[in-house]
Amino acid sequence: MALEQDVRIFMDKFRMISPGDKVLVGVSGGPDSVALLHLLWRMKGELQISLAVAHLNHMFRGEEARADARLVEGLAKSLGLPVYVEEFDVPAYRERTGLSAQDAARRVRYRFFEEVARRTGASRVALGHHADDQAETILFNFLRGTGLAGLKGIPPVRGKYIRPLLDIRRREIEDYCREHSLPVREDASNKKTIYTRNRIRLELIPRLEADFNPRLVDALVHLGHICREENDYLEEQAALLYGRALKNQKEHCLLFAVAELLSSPPALVRRVLRRAWRHLTGEADLSYLQVECLLALLHNPVGGKVVELPRGVRASRQGQVLRLWIGGDAPGVPDYSYPLEVPGITYIPEINSSVKARLISINDAPDPRSLSAREALLDYDTLPGLLTVRRRREGDRFQPLGMAAHVKLKKFLIEQGIPREERDCLPLVVAGDEIIWVGGVRPGEPWKVTPDTKRCLYLQILEGKVPGA
Template sequence: MKLQDMVLQTIEEERLIGCGDTVVTAVSGGPDSVALLHVLWELSAKLQIKLAAAHVNHGFRGAESDAEEAYVRELAERLGLPCFAYKLNMPEELAAAGGNPQELAREKRYALLFQAAREVGAAKLALGHHAGDQAETVLMRVLRGTGVSGLAGIPVKRSAGGASAGSGEALQLVRPLLRISKNELIAYCEEQGLAPRTDSSNATRKYFRNQIRLDIIPYLKQWNPQLEEALLHLAETARADNAYLDAAAMRWFTENVRQSDGCCTLNRLQFQGADLALQRRIIKLILNYLFSDHPSLDFQLIEKVKQLALQRDKSSVQLDLGGSVRFRREYDQLVFQTVSLQASIAKSFRHAILEPSETETKQEIPETGGYFVTQLLTADVATHLHGLLENEAIFDWDQLLKPLALRSREPGDRMRIYGLNGSKKVKDMLIDAKVPPSRRDRLPILVDAGNNPIWIPGVKRSDAAAVTGQTLRAWKISYFY
């Protein structure tokens, strides 16, 4: 099969490029990217696409780098394509700022390639990574330690985020050559008389990837001459499996994780019932939801969170995850929350109860993020005693010591419990009811004129002002959060 047909097959199977797309191709001047630009140029009429070339001269190799830039400009002109060429002085920038040369060069390169895409309103940025690059990436990740997602290697396409000028759509990075070998690309360039340039830095063993390509892969081929093909097949299989598991984890996340600004909450027993293959992915999804630039979403961190969430011998535990996010387990509730949000939660509040009426009256409690509703009931009082929910209570209005208020808990709080003799510490009642520690200071307590607790929503009510057959006016209160 001709190289053009192989590339077209990948483009169609993976839906990399659509009819009418504007595509910027990153061209270094080497055989991979030169072959990519030429193949896309040959396919442009069939695909009905507009092409442009983009080149970044990092300035690392002096005259050699300049010669590559000149070659790319000449090739683009010969093909009748616009060319965006950018020149940097990376040695000077590194001397001033320091850092990892490869990483900094990569950041600068992609920033300029995205700029070129914006200038022409391109929907796609085509990159020349090939099968050999994919095999090297998979092997590097195996040696460093990876999961299924890492075995998937370089994605054939991914969103770069943001919108390209004039399109309103996110720019996509596409790699049509990932199933094609380096030798096939070199042969294509020779057939077409393209004479691409050779990057001399590819021969140095200074970089890990070069060591993989020059030493480790040739050594391993003693046991499997088709090693690169085997690694490529592994990546293809892992990519499909990874996509399936990611979709399953996202469904679970959507159905079971309660999300709010800076906070994710889920039930421990539900999490425990999720398949082991999903549990780590669910944790990663939560952390990615809370922040996109966590310093270390590695296996050890995710495994530590999973173990704390599932262990049976502790009802309450807390772990700082870095990046200003903290994990808490509170009985059967698992909470991932930003530290800044935790710090902003008020520790003390008090809200007076407004005079009730026969229509529902709503009052906000900003400190808890909730609200309560009150209503005065004057007809068929007894019918309202049945079917009360945990967040509801009903009292004899005329027997209550007023004014009433809803406040946060205070040291020494005690309450006389309805149906029992004596009183009990509110602190002990909250523990017995397994109210998470983070909610105890935010759970409003209804108190009478003497500041005595008479109701804790979802926990207990006191024996004060019980509704009886002699009650003429009943007062109902409900709390929502």
């Protein structure tokens, strides 16, 4: 009864089951899954649930595997439960995909569970992972150099999948099977040390328990609980940052505000970058070094560099925008054109910048020579039309301050040393058909402030969306 009570408490803690649930129990024939099935069968009336059994023969072990299937069928029938037994040629699937034996088996097994759950209407799938599995997983991830996400280990609940035995030691499970005379089979492959996980279970954990901590498994399970809770909190904060920093999203391209990311803790930024990767690829994660490459790109103010990542993903920083995309060259900034608010603030989501415009008298105007490239002072009364802010376009011409004639804007930007990747990120302030300011570079000669100027248009480029925009 003690084991049954511990399992019930653990299930209640994580709200694994609700009255009326149909639970599909994955049973391999080993002690853990057999004990799980028997425990749930004993509790099904109290829990107000119905049960079904699923078993997949991976076809790795010939007659031995078929014997496992027969045992599961017999056990399910003795308990009066429906059972679904199928086989799949995982060795052939492994050859086709190039996956390891364990990865191939896991993918096929979960696909099988999903299909049987769909056919039977099961709302939960119960699996027999236990505390020793948890310790093994945490150590395995530690040796790979994981962060919190790996040290949290196996989740007690993931979608429809539940693991009621995750805090129970293997020896307790084996004792339960003996106490209730349950038929079990041992998979001989679990004893083969050619697999890293088996070596951790059979060699590393016993050595650490003998030489360093006899309660190592308990310590690792506790570590998993702590890391899971802290990881969940950081993921919540990262989701909020992701929403704030994401400025544009297409099917194969994501644009993030550099300023928003740089002003946030690196622990959250790393998680945002991993989320972006998962959005584009559907894959689980990036390595530490790959994430660090993205962080270095984020801090690189020069721009132009492209980081190549697996699965065809690329990343580059263009001005105040970090882009991640799948495909060829970096997608250009979409064409845009907005009326310039005067006075006011015009936000440009395509480049995540704002242009602030003010009208001031010549007496209040600063010295134009003291302004940065992100500021401009122009003679407002000489401007030849309605003001807009837009992206550069093919064929644009411009008369820069200090020059006597118009030049091609593209040639001018090349001569100014503006990288190709950053040119479309420069907002152009246009009056009628004339470019009066190449934002961040230079204002136009015909509209400079002179002794005859009475009203000045003062322009500033600000990062991100600012109040008033």
